[in-house]
Amino acid sequence: MKPRIVPMTARHLSAVAELERVCFPADPWSEALYRAALENPAVAVLLALGEDGALLGYAVLSTVLDEGNLDNIAVAPDCRRRGVADALLSALTAFGRARLACLMLEVRASNAPAIALYEKHGFQAVGRRKNYYDAPREDAILMTLKFGPDTGRTMCAPADGGSYETAPAEQRGACRPL
Numbered sequence: 322m323k324p325r326i327v328p329m330t331a332r333h334l335s336a337v338a339e340l341e342r343v344c345f346p347a348d349p350w351s352e353a354l355y356r357a358a359l360e361n362p363a364v365a366v367l368l369a370l371g372e373d374g375a376l377l378g379y380a381v382l383s384t385v386l387d388e389g390n391l392d393n394i395a396v397a398p399d400c401r402r403r404g405v406a407d408a409l410l411s412a413l414t415a416f417g418r419a420r421l422a423c424l425m426l427e428v429r430a431s432n433a434p435a436i437a438l439y440e441k442h443g444f445q446a447v448g449r450r451k452n453y454y455d456a457p458r459e460d461a462i463l464m465t466l467k468f469g470p471d472t473g474r475t476m477c478a479p480a481d482g483g484s485y486e487t488a489p490a491e492q493r494g495a496c497r498p499l
Contacts (some may be wrong), residue, residue, distance in 0.1 A: 322403040324369035324377050326412045331359060332367060336376045344395040345454030367412055369396070369405045380409040382416070382424075389417050391426040394435075406435075410442050418468050427461035429454055439464050 338352035357488060358364040358381065369378040373488060377403040378396035384388050391413060396405045417424045428435050436446075453461035 322377075322400070322405065324371060324405050324408050326408055327368050327370060329355070329359065329366035329368050329379065331356070333376065334359075334430065337366070338370070340376055340379065340397060341393075343398065350355055351391065353487070364392075367409055367415075369409050371400075378405040378409055380406075380413055384421065387411075387420075387422040389421045389424045391424060400496065402434075406438055407441075410438065414442050422468060424466045424468075426464050427453060429465060430460040430462050438461065439466075442448075442466065444457055460490055 333441070334352050334355055338349075341349045341355075355366065355465045358366050361383075363385065364381065364383045365381050367382070368376060370411050371377050376397070378394070380391065380395075381393040384390075390437050391410075394406055394409060414424065417482045422457045424443065424444070426439065428439065446462050448463035450463060452458050460468040
């Protein structure tokens with residue numbers, strides 16, 4: 322499965338909020354929170370869409386100066402283990418490599434598949450937050466991916482609104498940055 326990675330728009334809000342409730346029933350983010358993310362230039366919500374346009378998953382990245390935090394990543398239960406989270410994470414790490422000093426995240430200590438995916442993308446465990454999660458109460462593993470000097474590439478969306486892709490610096494004018 323090769324999902325198309327696109328930025329979230331207002332028309333996606335209800336589908337994202339519904340997938341949030343399915344994936345995180347104990348403490349889902351509200352549709353209002355996702356609406357606020359659309360208006361916040363320091364937050365990006367990327368969607369993974371299927372060939373038919375169906376929402377397969379999403380990821381939320383917030384930034385402060387040159388640091389990024391992967392706030393949330395979710396994949397529809399029937400789409401897991403098919404490369405959706407991998408594609409979302411690839412898009413976010415490409416953006417990070419071009420624009421940030423590091424990406425950080427927290428993950429449940431028991432979530433071995435997610436930890437393995439993050440490690441595949443170069444994240445390293447750097448700490449633990451005791452009792453960070455509720456329902457059930459559990460520690461979080463802190464993971465960080467540090468980047469080297471700017472590579473001269475930026476994350477962008479083609480002017481036609483197509484999928485996210487990396488573009489050489491000389492083509493940045495044809496793209497709108499994340």
